[in-house]
Amino acid sequence: xxxxxxxxxxxxxxxxxxxxxxxxxxxxxxxxxxxxxxxxxxxxxxxxxxxxxxxxxxxxxxxxxxxxxxxxxxxxxxxxxxxxxxxxxxxxxxxxxxxxxxxxxxxxxxxxxxxxxxxxxxxxxxxxxxxxxxxxxxxxxxxxxxxxxxxxxxxxxxxxxxxxxxxxxxxxxxxxxxxxxxxxxxxxxxxxxxxxxxxxxxxxxxxxxxxxxxxxxxxxxxxxxxxxxxxxxxxxxxxxxxxxxxxxxxxxxxxxxxxxxxxxxxxxxxxxxxxxxxxxxxxxxxxxxxxxxxxxxxxxxxxxxxxxxxxxxxxxxxxxxxxxxxxxxxxxxxxxxxxxxxxxxxxxxxxxxxxxxxxx
Amino acid sequence: xxxxxxxxxxxxxxxxxxxxxxxxxxxxxxxxxxxxxxxxxxxxxxxxxxxxxxxxxxxxxxxxxxxxxxxxxxxxxxxxxxxxxxxxxxxxxxxxxxxxxxx
Numbered sequence: 001x002x003x004x005x006x007x008x009x010x011x012x013x014x015x016x017x018x019x020x021x022x023x024x025x026x027x028x029x030x031x032x033x034x035x036x037x038x039x040x041x042x043x044x045x046x047x048x049x050x051x052x053x054x055x056x057x058x059x060x061x062x063x064x065x066x067x068x069x070x071x072x073x074x075x076x077x078x079x080x081x082x083x084x085x086x087x088x089x090x091x092x093x094x095x096x097x098x099x100x101x102x103x104x105x106x107x108x109x110x111x112x113x114x115x116x117x118x119x120x121x122x123x124x125x126x127x128x129x130x131x132x133x134x135x136x137x138x139x140x141x142x143x144x145x146x147x148x149x150x151x152x153x154x155x156x157x158x159x160x161x162x163x164x165x166x167x168x169x170x171x172x173x174x175x176x177x178x179x180x181x182x183x184x185x186x187x188x189x190x191x192x193x194x195x196x197x198x199x200x201x202x203x204x205x206x207x208x209x210x211x212x213x214x215x216x217x218x219x220x221x222x223x224x225x226x227x228x229x230x231x232x233x234x235x236x237x238x239x240x241x242x243x244x245x246x247x248x249x250x251x252x253x254x255x256x257x258x259x260x261x262x263x264x265x266x267x268x269x270x271x272x273x274x275x276x277x278x279x280x281x282x283x284x285x286x287x288x289x290x291x292x293x294x295x296x297x298x299x300x301x302x303x304x305x306x307x308x309x310x311x312x313x314x315x316x317x318x319x320x321x322x323x324x325x326x327x328x329x330x331x332x333x334x335x336x337x338x339x340x341x342x343x344x345x346x347x348x349x350x351x352x353x354x355x356x357x358x359x360x
Numbered sequence: 361x362x363x364x365x366x367x368x369x370x371x372x373x374x375x376x377x378x379x380x381x382x383x384x385x386x387x388x389x390x391x392x393x394x395x396x397x398x399x400x401x402x403x404x405x406x407x408x409x410x411x412x413x414x415x416x417x418x419x420x421x422x423x424x425x426x427x428x429x430x431x432x433x434x435x436x437x438x439x440x441x442x443x444x445x446x447x448x449x450x451x452x453x454x455x456x457x458x459x460x461x462x463x
Contacts, residue, residue, distance in 0.1 A: 034407060048377065051415045051424075110427040114417075135440070142426045142441045146407055202443050299415060299424050 024152030053114035093242035098249030100129035102286035131243035135209035174247030188213035260333035268295040380412035405444035
């Protein structure tokens with residue numbers, strides 16, 4: 001264990017992850033905040049080509065995604081009053097919320113489309129579907145990229161230590177994010193932002209965050225009004241509740257990104273996973289399975305990540321050959337971290353691998 | 361002291377691209393777009409990332425880290441997470457050599 005990590009994992013408490021009163025100041029004193037991270041050398045001409053934007057891929061994928069949602073929604077309507085409604089709504093919710101995570105993510109980086117308004121529009125809609133407040137999470141995610149898995153700085157650590165199995169499971173099936181976001185939306189609506197939110201969002205952006213929450217509440221009021229008018233839960237099953245019952249898919253993908261990898265290291269090859277996924281998963285997840293590469297070069301659009309992977313793979317640890325291969329590591333590692341919070345998965349860097357291969 | 365400083369040959373900057381230029385204790389970003397050259401501070405006003413690794417699209421530079429975007433002609437921040445404008449400097453081409461006016 002590196003001296004830095006050792007210092008920050010002694011007696012790890014959940015409160016260490018808080019932005020205010022957590023381990024952030026200690027991380028800063030150790031040089032982990034806003035630090036220089038390892039980056040492989042990629043020729044400028046190659047990077048320029050990889051960072052290039054285009055609209056066609058994301059337009060095609062967005063049309064296909066909403067067509068799938070509408071198709072699943074039609075199945076759900078047709079199955080109302082029958083036992084088939086359960087799988088039909090599960091499919092609808094999964095398609096409504098699952099890919100919304102990766103669309104929120106990619107458009108938040110501004111890399112999905114070349115045309116700016118298309119990024120902005122899909123960002124707002126996908127944020128609503130996945131139930132992440134657009135302004136708050138834009139800034140939270142910028143911090144995630146600056147200080148990835150730095151304890152007390154990064155708000156997006158999914159498997160926090162010590163592991164709480166029930167909490168992790170509740171989060172996985174959507175019972176954590178959406179309900180807590182709903183409470184925060186209601187608080188924001190009154191003009192209130194928490195100190196933590198204020199610490200990551202510049203003051204000039206506060207009115208935007210508050211107005212977006214008010215717009216969301218107006219939409220939810222319409223949906224609830226429709227429920228009351230129809231004396232039925234069905235409108236909420238189509239808009240609102242899918243953010244809960246459809247969340248499992250993006251958590252299933254998202255857990256592969258960083259779970260059980262070390263915190264407080266300045267090398268994305270050590271704290272991110274690149275997982276080879278099948279074409280269907282890659283469509284739903286918009287290539288975020290290339291997560292090491294994404295963190296090294298966040299401005300490379302999703303459609304160029306496979307090519308970026310080819311450009312840097314010799315400088316990275318071996319990829320996980322399938323989603324199953326990633327989970328074969330993650331599940332036992334989570335169990336071990338439950339018992340021993342100081343445990344983490346160690347990734348072998350190319351130089352270490354070469355040294356091992358050359359050893360007699 | 362204010363004065364024109366030689367950056368280098370125009371040919372060193374691809375069209376619709378940017379290079380880093382260090383002078384004194386400061387770092388600058390020098391751009392070439394459609395035959396014209398522009399200069400700004402070299403670091404993003406959001407989190408001090410070098411803009412020379414970013415992407416130039418028309419007259420917009422995009423920070424390589426968080427998608428902070430600036431108009432290179434006047435330094436205007438074009439949206440979150442870039443909220444503070446970028447300082448710009450006059451730039452010119454003389455005999456295929458690029459110069460910027462620094463303070």
